Structures are given as C-alpha cells and as structure tokens.
Amino acid sequence: MSTAPVPDIEFRGVAKRYGAVTAVSGIDLAVPPAAFVALLGPSGCGKTTCLRMIGGFEQPSEGQVLIRGKDMAGTPPYRRPVNMVFQQYALFPHLDAGDNVSYGLRQLRPRLSAREISLKAGEALAMVQLAGYGRRKIHELSGGQQQRVALARALVNKPAVLLLDEPLAALDKKLRTDMQIELQNLQRELGITFVLVTHDQEEALSMSDFVCVMNRGSIVQVGQPSEIYHEPADLFVADFVGKTNLLAGKVERRSGELVEVMLADGSVISARSRNGVASGEAVSVSLRPEALRLGASEQGTFQGIVRNRIFLGSTAEYAIEVPALGTLLATADHQLSQDLFKPGEPVAIGFAPGAPLAFSGVKENGEKQRETKNVEIVS
Secondary structure (H helix, E strand, C coil): CCCCCCCCEEEEEEEEEECCEEEEEEEEEEECCCCEEEEECCCCCCHHHHHHHHHCCCCCCEEEEEECCEECCCCCHHHCCEEEECCCCCCCCCCEHHHHHHHHHHCCCCCCCHHHHHHHHHHHHHHCCCCCCCCCEHHHCCHHHHHHHHHHHHHCCCCCEEEEECCCCCCCHHHHHHHHHHHHHHHHHHCCEEEEEECCHHHHHHHCCEEEEEECCEEEEEECHHHHHHCCCCHHHHHHCCCCEEEEEEEEEEECCEEEEEECCCCEEEEECCCCCCCCCEEEEEECHHHEEEECCCCCCEEEEEEEEEECCCEEEEEEEECCCEEEEEEEECCCHHHCCCCCCEEEEEECCCCCEEEECCCECCECCCCCCCEECCC
C-alpha cells in the first residue's frame, strides 16, 4: 500500500496577527513536492505574509509551518532549506555578478574551497543563461540580467523550496513574458518547489501548476489554472481572476445545478450554480468576454451598440452598451478587417451554452469572500 509523499510545504491552522490586525487567518495548505504554486490575491490579502512565514522572516501567531515534514518553529531563515528572490532583487552593488551569486556559498560551514565556490557560482550563472557574466558589475547589467543573477544566487545552494516575491514586477512586458517561460523551464529541470507571490492574474495562470487564491487573510480557492478560471468557487474569484461581465439578477427557479435568472432588462437566462443559490435570491451572473458571440442580425439574447473597439491582432475587444444591463466586454476572433464591428454599430449578443455562472450576492467593490480550509493540492 503506497503512502502519500510528504508535502514540501504544509500550513496547519496558521494565523498571523500584528496587534489587533489579523493578516492571515486559520490557513491549512499542503503543497506536494516539485510543484509550482502561485499565491494570488489583491494587496493586503496575506500572500506575502505567508511567503515570509515559509522563509522564516515571520513567525506564525498560531499553527505550524512545516517544510518536508519538519516543523520550522524557531528556525531562522539561514537554517531553512529555502531561498528567496525579492521583488527588488537585493543584490550587493559593490560586488560583481559572480561574487553576488557566491556570497551564500562563502557563508557555509564547513567552508568550501575557493575553487569549489567559483565552480558552483559559474554553474549557477550558466543555469540562468549568464555564463561568462561573472565579472560584470551590477550596474552594467540590464534589469532582466539582474533578475537572473538574483535567481542564480537563490539557486546556487540547491534549496528544497524557492520563494519568489513578485520577482518580475519591475520588468517590461516582453522581458516579463520571456522570464516567465524561463522560470517554468528552470523549475521543471531542477524539480524543486517554487512558490510565487503575485497580484498579476495572467502571471499566476500562465506560470504555475496550481493557483492559491487568497482574500482578506484566507484561502478562497486552490486549483489548477484552468479550474480557477473556468470554475471559480465564488463571486470574488470570478471577478478577480481574469476579465468577466457581472450581471445582477434574481433566481426565478432552480433545477439541480441549473438556475433560471431574471436580469435587470427582464430577460431570463439559464446559468450554472455550484454554491446552492435559492429561488428568489439575488445573484450575479458571470460571463467571460470570450464566451460572448457577436452577430449583425437581431438573433441574440441581448442587443447592444458597440461603443469602443480595441484591435489586438487576431482578436478584438469590444465594449458594448446594452440597455438596462450596462457595458459588456466581448472578445472576438477575426480574419479580415471587414469582419470587425465598428463603434456605433448595432450588434446581437449571444453566448456559449453553459457559459453563464450564477453566484450568491451582488458584486460590491469587487470583493466577496468565502473561506476554504483544509486544502490539499493533488499533483
């Protein structure tokens, strides 16, 4: 009988308070070996506090943080099998790239020989495609190269877990995309657990194996990126992760997972609901922009007027004003310029079957919270 592997990281009833302020509240989480996990959420949700508790820069007020089955209570950062890449890289400006990478090696006891330190630092720089850059001064490197030096310094000691605190935030869009791919490839090659903290939904969905969505100090949902996007657990996740249209309505009747919802314009649409909404309940219906179907005829669920169009190459985004429902965002593919709808043009709007999702409550300030505890990521 096989036994489950020991999680690389485990939170057991972890809470963190700063005086009267609760930053993290009762989190249970198990991260399997060699996973790439993103902690995603708005500013102040507790994701960075969780990262700092893994790294040993903060101690939990309650509960346990375990790394590979060992309770880390009282263990300082330099004694943990963990390294961290900070948002601002925290490189030593007076040292060259090679000395920055080898700094941690020189602190090891028993001491390594100078030759061994130089060899390991060179291997780490080659790992991040900076072979031959060891003698470069930090100010001589681009932002992307500095980010790689910070990454090499964190990996040179071969930690069990690598913590990434929004490491790509300072990079331009193209370089950020390139580094996302490099980080994914590096994580697979090394086979160690990466934990990424970010408020960038696209970054979390594109890079990680699993996404842990947080809000107000609690875990809201954990799952694979496709699950988080297509099957959000509640209104907060639906609104926060990616783009969506939220339509307020009232449940007319329910049949199993399906509910009939009357919207503000009097139309009734069928939507899926997984959180037990009842007849007569106020709900928000989520419709992703790419699920909307646009047509020039009047055969659609809604009728609207195109107010804005953003050309994105093979796709275009439209802001469409619909009477009584407000402005809907739609994303549509096109092949020819004549396929594009023009601002001021009337359009009919339909949607893919099963696309509408109904959630309890009406969106207020973009937030709605549901706590989820005892979460285990299954690899």
